[in-house]
Amino acid sequence: MTTSFLDRYIDRQSPVHGLDGRVKLLLTLGYILALALLPPGNWLAYAACAGLLWWAISRAQLPLRTILARSIVALPFALVAVSVVFTRPGLPLFSLPLGFATLTATDAGLILFASILLKSWLSVQAALLLTATTHFFDLLAALRALHLPPILVAILSFAYRYMFVLVEEAQRLLRARDCRSATLPGQRSGGSIAWRAAVVGRMVGTLFLRSYERSERIYVAMLSRGYNGNMHTLTPRRLTPTEQGLLVVGLALLTGITTLSFFM
């Protein structure tokens, strides 16, 4: 199993792949924060942000279509936000008669909803760009450089290493259950919902015990190789002048767009 379809792109050579993880992480976070700060309905600023992001995606030699297709993952969440269309005060646009009540859409509500969707869509693309061009261990090194507590870095690195092992363990459990759960077409099978939940609960319990015992074996194996509680890593390299420049210019640009958008 691989992390996701994005692993296909992670070993490519491109200017974006070659950047230090810290630069990419800070720029991504800055980009998403800038988007969140933009006032609703500021289409020019959104266009500028989208242009910047798509330029970076093309520099990273990632297929824009794949990124766009993948970026709809956040879309189901729009169901929660759609209510702003009908509740935000503004000029009424159209009405939906719905049996018990009539919903009136307003222009302000529609603008806010479209802005939320756009921001969310662009933010997911920015996060996809980061994940597709940065190895997870480079991200961890960046997080450590940004003073994430060492214990969290250690947990994250172990979790990443063993996630795939345990996911495969879980898939084996699921396969074993499927093998034992024959169904006849058109007939109800497999007990009550509580019974099914109890089966899954015991699977979770089994997975816990196997994980626990695995962690003990891992610890003993590490101990026999000289582990004393500290993780030894290479010291992070200094940022090159180009990277420093890019970081400053990128953050300044984002600050500029955000500031300007308040005066437009």
Place this chain on the structure above:
Amino acid sequence: MQSLTDLLVFALHVPDGFLNAPVALLWWVLTVAVLAVAVRKTSGSLNERQIPLMGVMAAFIFAAQMLNFPVLGGTSGHLLGGALAALLLGPWAGMLVMACVVGLQALLFQDGGLLAMGANIFNMGILTAAVGYWLGTPLLRLFGGKPWGLVVTGFVAAWVSVMVAAIACSLQLALSGVPAGVVFPAMLFVHAFIGVGEGLITLAALTFIVSTRPDLVTTLTSYLDPTTTRRPVDGRTVGLVTLVGLLCAVGAAFISPLASGDPDGLERVAEDQGFLDRALDAPFSILPDYTIPGLDGNASTIIAGIVGLLIVFALAYGIAMLIRSRRQAAEEERSAPRPATGER
């Protein structure tokens, strides 16, 4: 292929764009503060053995969320895992493990945003673990080693943890401008069902683990060991449970004006079928239609809610005291020196 409930559980993984910048940043500050406490609390008790354990446990929670079971009409139920992690590993370690799970999901799978990650970790990592542990262990104590105590505790702690997470998530969305009257009922309704799945899986997993390897979960087994649970529940535990319960109930009273003012299902049917007027009014009514005479609006509903709450609380407390004194009397009788056998 994502099924419908996966999308619904997804409703707790808030993507970027849906939270206002101030709301998202405020919850980042809260999350960092609580995690800093958790790091400090665990680093005292943490030896180097526990670092691989916690890492593998984060991977375990991640994998356990994949185990699902078919519910109705193509939907499926699966685990969130915060309450389970806290009950197995303790509250602070549980929080750190859950925070890492939420972080991995956001960084690797875009399951939840980066700016919204503070709020997501707070809801799904910190709150679920805190509720799971600080509601779960006092409950275990109250049930005192009874076999069904673990069953009830597992279910209640997991269900409440999901509901609290859903309330917090709704609050963040409401503060970001989504109308509260929509988001609270929708989120709470959906998660009331998701919480049932969570509760059933958690209780089954807990009972399985405790019966298979009771040596592993020392926090739980100390409560299940007959020698420790025989001693009476101390006042602090009772106070804590009471306080948490009252806070939840008062919180519910405050959002009660959001509830529908329409008659409830039974009354509605009665009205439609024309037999409502055949119903008898109660011979007395302290709070007619849950309002206080002479006051109107939301304040009246809230105050009426709290007054009703206090009455119910007082009744329950009185009954519990009665039962307790009766049980104490019975125990004293039992422990009193038996008369010589020949007497009867």
